Amino acid sequence: MIQLSTPAALLQVALPSAAQPAVIAVGVLYFSVVVAISVWAARRTRTASDFFVAGKGIGLVALTIASVSVSVSGFAFIGGPGFIYAVGLGAMYIVLPAAVTNVMGAWVLAKRMRLLGEARNLITIPDAIGARYRSPAAQGLAAVAMLVGIVGYMATNALAMGVVIDSIFGVGLGWGIWIGMGVTLAYSASGGILAGIYNDVFQGMLMAAASVLVFLFVLGYGGGLGEISRTILAHDPTFLGPWGKLTPLAALSFFFVFSMGSLGQPQAVHKYYMLRDPLQLKWYPLLKTLGLVLVLLLYFSVGVGVKAFVLDGRLPPLPSPDQATPSLLLNVTPIILAALVFSGVAAATMSAANSFINIGAAIVTHDLPIAFGRRVRNELAWGRSITVLIAIAAAITAQRSGTMVAFLGIFGWGLCASTLVPALAVGLNWQGATRAGAIASIATGLVVTLALETAAYRKAFTFPAGVTASAVAMVASFLVFFLVSWVTRRAAPLELDPDVQLVMEL
Amino acid sequence: MPEVNPSGTTTRGDTTRTAALLVLCLAILAIAIGYAAAFRQNGAPVWAPWLLALGIPISLGAIMTLGAARGRTGIGPLKLPFLFVVAVLAIGFCAALALPATESPLSKLWLGLPARAAVVIYGIGLLPIVVLPVVYALTFETQTLSAEDVERVRAMGRENRERASLGSNVSDRELSE
Numbered sequence: 016m017i018q019l020s021t022p023a024a025l026l027q028v029a030l031p032s033a034a035q036p037a038v039i040a041v042g043v044l045y046f047s048v049v050v051a052i053s054v055w056a057a058r059r060t061r062t063a064s065d066f067f068v069a070g071k072g073i074g075l076v077a078l079t080i081a082s083v084s085v086s087v088s089g090f091a092f093i094g095g096p097g098f099i100y101a102v103g104l105g106a107m108y109i110v111l112p113a114a115v116t117n118v119m120g121a122w123v124l125a126k127r128m129r130l131l132g133e134a135r136n137l138i139t140i141p142d143a144i145g146a147r148y149r150s151p152a153a154q155g156l157a158a159v160a161m162l163v164g165i166v167g168y169m170a171t172n173a174l175a176m177g178v179v180i181d182s183i184f185g186v187g188l189g190w191g192i193w194i195g196m197g198v199t200l201a202y203s204a205s206g207g208i209l210a211g212i213y214n215d216v217f218q219g220m221l222m223a224a225a226s227v228l229v230f231l232f233v234l235g236y237g238g239g240l241g242e243i244s245r246t247i248l249a250h251d252p253t254f255l256g257p258w259g260k261l262t263p264l265a266a267l268s269f270f271f272v273f274s275m276g277s278l279g280q281p282q283a284v285h286k287y288y289m290l291r292d293p294l295q296l297k298w299y300p301l302l303k304t305l306g307l308v309l310v311l312l313l314y315f316s317v318g319v320g321v322k323a324f325v326l327d328g329r330l331p332p333l334p335s336p337d338q339a340t341p342s343l344l345l346n347v348t349p350i351i352l353a354a355l356v357f358s359g360v361a362a363a364t365m366s367a368a369n370s371f372i373n374i375g376a377a378i379v380t381h382d383l384p385i386a387f388g389r390r391v392r393n394e395l396a397w398g399r400s401i402t403v404l405i406a407i408a409a410a411i412t413a414q415r416s417g418t419m420v421a422f423l424g425i426f427g428w429g430l431c432a433s434t435l436v437p438a439l440a441v442g443l444n445w446q447g448a449t450r451a452g453a454i455a456s457i458a459t460g461l462v463v464t465l466a467l468e469t470a471a472y473r474k475a476f477t478f479p480a481g482v483t484a485s486a487v488a489m490v491a492s493f494l495v496f497f498l499v500s501w502v503t504r505r506a507a508p509l510e511l512d513p514d515v516q517l518v519m520e521l
Numbered sequence: 522m523p524e525v526n527p528s529g530t531t532t533r534g535d536t537t538r539t540a541a542l543l544v545l546c547l548a549i550l551a552i553a554i555g556y557a558a559a560f561r562q563n564g565a566p567v568w569a570p571w572l573l574a575l576g577i578p579i580s581l582g583a584i585m586t587l588g589a590a591r592g593r594t595g596i597g598p599l600k601l602p603f604l605f606v607v608a609v610l611a612i613g614f615c616a617a618l619a620l621p622a623t624e625s626p627l628s629k630l631w632l633g634l635p636a637r638a639a640v641v642i643y644g645i646g647l648l649p650i651v652v653l654p655v656v657y658a659l660t661f662e663t664q665t666l667s668a669e670d671v672e673r674v675r676a677m678g679r680e681n682r683e684r685a686s687l688g689s690n691v692s693d694r695e696l697s698e
Contacts, residue, residue: 104638104641104642107641107642107646110646111641111642111645111646113646114645114646114647114648114649114650114653115581115606115610115649115653117654118585118653118654118657119581119584119585119588119653121657121665122585122588122589122657122665123584123585123587123588124588126665126666130666130670130671130674133671133674133675133678134674134675134677134678134681135678135681136678136682239633240632240633240634241630241633243633244630244633244634244635245626245630248624248625248626248628248635249626252622252624252625252626252628253622253624255624255634255635255638256622256624256637256638257617257620257637257638257640257641258617262565262570263570263574263617263618264555264559264565264569264570264573267570267573267574267577267614268573270577271552271573271577274577274581275577275580275581275584278584293666293671294666294668294671296661296665296666297657297658297661297662297665297666298658300653300654300657300658301654301655301657301658304650304654305650308650315642440584440588441542441545441584441587444538444587444588444590445538445542445587447542479559479560479564479565480559480564480565481559481565481570482556482559482560486552486556487556490549490552490553490556491553493549494549494550494553497546497549513677514674514677514678514681517673517674517677518674520591520592521591521592521666521670521673521674
């Protein structure tokens with residue numbers, strides 16, 4: 016059994032060069048559309064609310080596609096299929112939670128966050144925590160935790176962008192990172208989240224189209240899923256076992272962290288504020304789940320298909336699992352489909368990076384000053400400046416060693432999950448939760464995740480098979496939240512404002 | 522409007538939320554015990570994955586119930602869909618743990634996959650999609666959010682803003698005096 020604490024967060028290794036005229040042409044076309052959308056959005060961004068939450072005026076379809084787009088990163092196109100190729104169906108436990116997470120998020124968070132935004136003009140996730148517990152300290156601590164997580168996410172996405180752009184245009188990894196971040200920065204700083212959302216819509220449609228086409232191609236090329244399975248079962252039956260080559264504990268851990276942890280992922284939760292009309296939430300989970308299924312078809316089909324094609328000799332053995340998607344695209348598929356997928360990967364990394372830049376800028380210009388009892392006078396101007404700084408910091412961090420960047424990316428998800436899920440997801444639905452419970456829970460998630468991930472990174476400690484730092488931190492954070500809230504339960508009614516109580520009771 | 526009792530932990534009549542919280546707490550505790558057991562020197566005992574296989578679906582069902590519960594009416598028509606999804610996930614995980622490993626080139630395939638893999642991919646990965654988002658949409662106005670709810674919150678938001686602007690006017694006057 017293979018033991019993996021967490022899958023490689025994103026692309027960490029160089030991809031083979033795809034710099035062929037068709038791929039370059041599609042790549043140039045893709046970047047041209049991104050620039051055009053950004054120029055249009057920049058002209059419409061006039062206030063901080065426009066910049067951070069698109070003036071709370073995004074329609075249902077646009078928001079759904081954008082949310083799908085930021086929910087998957089380059090991992091779904093490159094790292095994920097490679098992970099399936101390496102460990103079999105056990106890798107599916109990372110994406111299987113998508114069957115429940117969107118509707119769970121809608122029931123647990125979407126309505127209450129959107130209504131809080133309506134009652135209080137909130138624009139960030141720490142805003143919601145501050146309002147729920149009437150506590151700038153809780154808001155500030157949540158902001159710090161998110162900022163640390165976002166640094167990790169940003170660095171991995173910047174590196175992934177560099178890898179993909181280098182593969183398409185052959186410019187080298189260093190230049191790939193700066194070009195990718197430069198384009199993302201241009202539309203983030205000028206058009207804020209409005210540019211981000213409409214670029215996400217374009218990028219999401221591109222990703223879905225690429226994913227469906229590759230899925231159909233793999234099934235056709237392999238003679239159907241049954242034939243693909245028969246080939247694999249003849250050589251490596253464990254691959255198609257219910258846990259693949261993982262231990263049951265490891266596979267179930269993935270399911271736990273990626274299902275419950277989804278309630279604390281800022282790039283998805285932040286979107287709830289942006290919907291023009293709260294009543295449009297009705298169709299949001301259904302549309303988003305269907306969109307995610309389309310985008311994730313590639314994850315499954317390439318991982319399983321390439322395994323069969325390598326086993327029956329139609330593809331050469333892979334030098335590393337991350338080469339599964341590039342190997343299929345460059346050896347077997349029509350070049351125009353390869354071009355579409357490479358642009359789709361660039362789209363996935365750019366949309367995720369844009370979303371994190373925007374959230375990070377909101378934390379620095381909005382939440383942290385509030386935690387210290389101050390307000391920034393011109394949030395729009397400061398937001399644009401901080402956006403530039405965050406992007407440059409991420410690009411510089413991404414130039415460091417891949418191992419360091421992978422480490423940052425791994426704890427990004429876990430940190431947001433362990434610090435935000437109890438205080439936000441449970442706290443917005445339980446009037447007995449207290450300020451002390453929320454602060455203790457956020458602090459526990461932050462300290463436990465950082466301590467365990469750092470110890471594991473420095474090889475000072477090895478986790479038992481199937482146990483991950485993210486899972487342990489999230490469980491610890493939950494238990495501390497319940498315990499401290501229970502101990503301090505007499506304070507609960509005093510910490511709840513009437514409008515927040517109304518939102519929690521609806 | 523439900524009343525908050527002096528302990529602050531429950532609202533009168535809100536048994537659904539109280540039960541959901543208790544179940545969520547117990548499920549998380551079961552998952553914690555499963556992880557803690559894996560730290561034993563001999564490795565994870567055979568029962569550790571079973572705790573997760575049951576604890577994960579129950580915790581997800583509990584937190585959904587907590588989120589969907591509405592004042593004193595609880596989760597109403599959502600009981601059955603929630604039970605169905607928790608059962609599908611729990612049965613899927615437990616079947617994957619309990620069924621013998623018989624995958625071979627001669628295995629019977631279910632929609633292109635051997636039986637245990639089909640249970641995981643189609644049962645856990647697809648069945649909830651057919652049920653939950655559709656139920657969410659169909660019960661949205663009665664169970665989740667109505668136009669009246671939105672108007673009540675907007676009215677409260679307007680009051681908040683008026684109070685805030687009144688407060689800032691008063692403090693401006695005090696400063697100028």
